Amino acid sequence: MDHPPRPARGLIRVPVTDAAELDASRVLTERLQQVDALLARYATIAQLRAKPTSELGDDDRRTSWLHLSHFIASCMSMATDNLAATKQLLLPDGEQLEHRVTAHFPLLRSALESASTALWLLRPEDQRERIVRLLQLRTTDIEYDLTLVKAAAKLADVNTAQGRSTSQAAIRGGVARRRRHSQQMAKIAEAEGISADEYIAGAPGHGMIVEQATDYPDLNGGYASTVWRLISGLTHPSPLRMLTTSEHGETVDNEDGTLYVVASMNLAHTTNALLAAMMTYRQATETLAARIIRVRARSEPT
Incomplete structure (x- = not known):
């Protein structure tokens, strides 16, 4: 007796035919097509150089050589790359949406x-x-760096002289780098009247940073977080x-105690994630522009 063909398993490509999903696809496609303009705006702002009399210029003077602007540039470069990659992944030809299951979410999370x-x-x-927050972020960054160095050093073959030498040199380098950074952070903190207790524990988690950063009238910290x-x-x-974020098709009984169902990622979750990342990126760009352009307020004479 012929048996009916088993349904395909794993990842399969299926066309979007449902009217509601077609509308959702158009909304997502329109958002993705806005990414390039957003990146172009940041590229313009990134070319500006903060004058010493500007707010950002004075921030950099006070935080040298761990300049606040350097940390900003690193963050925005990463966000830029991930937003560009998200568009390329989901809209490879610039017009036709190819929605993935989960591959784009790591990119959007990093961008956000x-x-x-x-x-x-x-x-x-x-x-x-602003300086306290920079010191918190720098503290976390250098601690993670040393943790990585120590983990990588363990991969060396310590049964050989060369392996032991390589491992020890890597750890010495990481410890020395942390010492230099810590000393400079302490110097900056002392000049600004900042106690070590205000930054030595490092930065808060990403969830808190996202919420606090996006608590704006035109954003929503609770939404973004x-x-x-x-x-x-x-x-x-x-x-x-x-399971909770997917759209499910008709369930098929496999007659062996298991069920088969075609599940696809709900387009709304991708649109919401993209929107949160894009709005935050835009706000960061415009806030950076303001700090570059705005002249720092002079201290009142005492």
Whole structure:
């Protein structure tokens, strides 16, 4: 007796035919087509050089050689690259949407985290608070760097003289780098009247940074941080998150106690994640522009 063919398993390509999904596809496509203009705007701002009399210029003077602008540039470069990659992945020919299941969410999470970190660092009107946040971020960065160095050093073959020498040299280099950074951070903090307790614990987690950075009238910290939490569960294995964020087709009984169903990622989750990343990126760009252009306020004579 002939048996009916088994349904395909794994990842399969299926066309979008549902009217609601077609509308959602058009909305997502329109958002993706706006990415290039957003990146072009930042590219223009990134070419500007902050004068010493500007807010950013004075921030850099006070935080040399761990310049605040350098951390901003690193964050925005990462956000830029991830937004560009997201568009290339989902809209490879610039017109036809090819929606993935989860591959774009790590890109969008990185874009949102990076843009939020830049905005979190730029946002405070109080210069001292901007410097405190920089010191917190730099503390976390150098600690992660040393953790990586120590882990990598363990990969060396310590049974050989060369392996032991390589491992020890790497650790010495990492420790020396942390010492230089820590000493410079302490020097900056002392000059600004900042106690070590204000920054030595490092920066808050990404969820808190996203929420605090995007707590604007035209953004929404709760919205952005919720989006961040949702897509974080789609950047590593989470069957529950996959289940709750997917659209499901008709269920087929495999007659062996298991069920078969075609599931696709809900387009709205991608659109929301993209929108959160783009809005945060735009706000970071414009806040950076303001700090570059705005002349720092002079201290009143005492």
